[in-house]
Amino acid sequence: MQSNRNCYKKHFSRIYVEKAAFDYPIAKEILSGFPDAIVVEIRHYKDLFNRPGQDASMQRHSRSLILAVERPPFLYPGARVCQDFGNDAFYYTSTVKNCLFSCDYCYMQGMYQTAYPVIFVNFDDYLSEIDRMSVSKKLYICLSYDTDLIAMDGLTGYLGRWIDALSLRPCVTAEVRTKGAPQFLRPLPNVIYAYTSSPERVAALYEKGTPAVSARLESAGRAILDGARVRLCFDPMIYIRDWKKAYDDMLTQVSEYLSFEKLEDVSVGGFRMPKEFIRHLRKQHPDSAVVQYPFENSDGICHYPKALEEEMIGYLSDALAERMPKEKIFVIKQEEGEEVWNKGNAQS
Ligand code: SF4
Numbered sequence: 001m002q003s004n005r006n007c008y009k010k011h012f013s014r015i016y017v018e019k020a021a022f023d024y025p026i027a028k029e030i031l032s033g034f035p036d037a038i039v040v041e042i043r044h045y046k047d048l049f050n051r052p053g054q055d056a057s058m059q060r061h062s063r064s065l066i067l068a069v070e071r072p073p074f075l076y077p078g079a080r081v082c083q084d085f086g087n088d089a090f091y092y093t094s095t096v097k098n099c100l101f102s103c104d105y106c107y108m109q110g111m112y113q114t115a116y117p118v119i120f121v122n123f124d125d126y127l128s129e130i131d132r133m134s135v136s137k138k139l140y141i142c143l144s145y146d147t148d149l150i151a152m153d154g155l156t157g158y159l160g161r162w163i164d165a166l167s168l169r170p171c172v173t174a175e176v177r178t179k180g181a182p183q184f185l186r187p188l189p190n191v192i193y194a195y196t197s198s199p200e201r202v203a204a205l206y207e208k209g210t211p212a213v214s215a216r217l218e219s220a221g222r223a224i225l226d227g228a229r230v231r232l233c234f235d236p237m238i239y240i241r242d243w244k245k246a247y248d249d250m251l252t253q254v255s256e257y258l259s260f261e262k263l264e265d266v267s268v269g270g271f272r273m274p275k276e277f278i279r280h281l282r283k284q285h286p287d288s289a290v291v292q293y294p295f296e297n298s299d300g301i302c303h304y305p306k307a308l309e310e311e312m313i314g315y316l317s318d319a320l321a322e323r324m325p326k327e328k329i330f331v332i333k334q335e336e337g338e339e340v341w342n343k344g345n346a347q348s
Helices: 025-032 045-049 107-111 123-133 158-167 200-206 213-225 243-257 275-284 306-321
Strands: 014-018 038-042 065-068 089-092 118-120 139-142 173-178 191-196 229-237 265-270 272-274 296-298 301-303 329-332
Touching: 014 025, 014 045, 025 065, 038 045, 045 065, 107 272, 107 275, 123 139, 123 158, 158 173, 191 213, 200 213, 200 243, 213 229, 213 243, 229 243, 229 306, 243 306, 265 306, 272 275, 275 301, 306 329
Parallel strands: 014 038, 014 065, 065 118, 089 139, 139 173, 173 191, 191 229, 229 265, 265 329
Antiparallel strands: 272 301, 296 301
8 A cells, every 4th residue: 555654854854064154144044944953064065965876856855955155256157058148247156056946957957966955155255256346347147047046045035135235236237037936026127037937838747846837927927017127038948749839828828927028038048958967867857758858969968959949949039029029039049069058058
């Protein structure tokens, strides 16, 4: 007889803390939220995070948490594979690595050895670096790159910290990308909230743990009404049977919640992922068609066959162009032979 009992321990019943992280107020605050957790001191988060042979699929049922102190550099130049939306000084930063959602196609599942999130508690060091760099450049920074900052916000409170910091730094523009559906987002002229939208069927099949697309769009529509700059990301486009209808339906659904003209812009991109990440993902998701697809491989990057990729991107871009100005539609194109694929699709 099968038991319905959940045999897994609660999430974060174990928290690993770097020795150097204990003294930071953010670490103390997070630890105080888990009074029953077993706290284990570690030397360096990478001892755990990079340890080979971990079973990330099992770990996703009962995640531990890692608190660490990030070392420089705190900002990284954005991969060209990720859209820079016309910004020259395009960087990303990671105050958190890993995500509480579990999309089958997430590059982090292919790149990282573990499903345990790491929170870097030396938040102020990131701001110091931004202040140093923004003296000479007009920075555009993706804050939600190796995580979904909004999905993690209940644990970290980092969204509010970032928004407070950005309100004092009007020359720095930031993007917060999410598959979440927050009730409220504080509008700021230098912050773009980027919601990733997929056909509902794609979300139900492959974007595990995420809010329904309707909830994301409702949240996006509300944010626009509140005065926020909102971007929609259709990236990566995922191939499913009847994909044209699925994406048509998605656009219809978008228009039920918001007006395309009110969007800051949109992005469209095809699925792309380094071969070694795909290998890792396939082991974790043996039954998931999205990662088991027989991709083409161009210089170590897996992607849909060129003709299909172009058809998908062209179809959606054309449909968007009927609804909004073309200059607001950013399309990521494959540039074969160039070292532009260092990770894959921008998250989240
Ligand atoms: S794709 Fe985005 S939302 Fe999904 S698991 Fe990765 S970071 Fe989280």
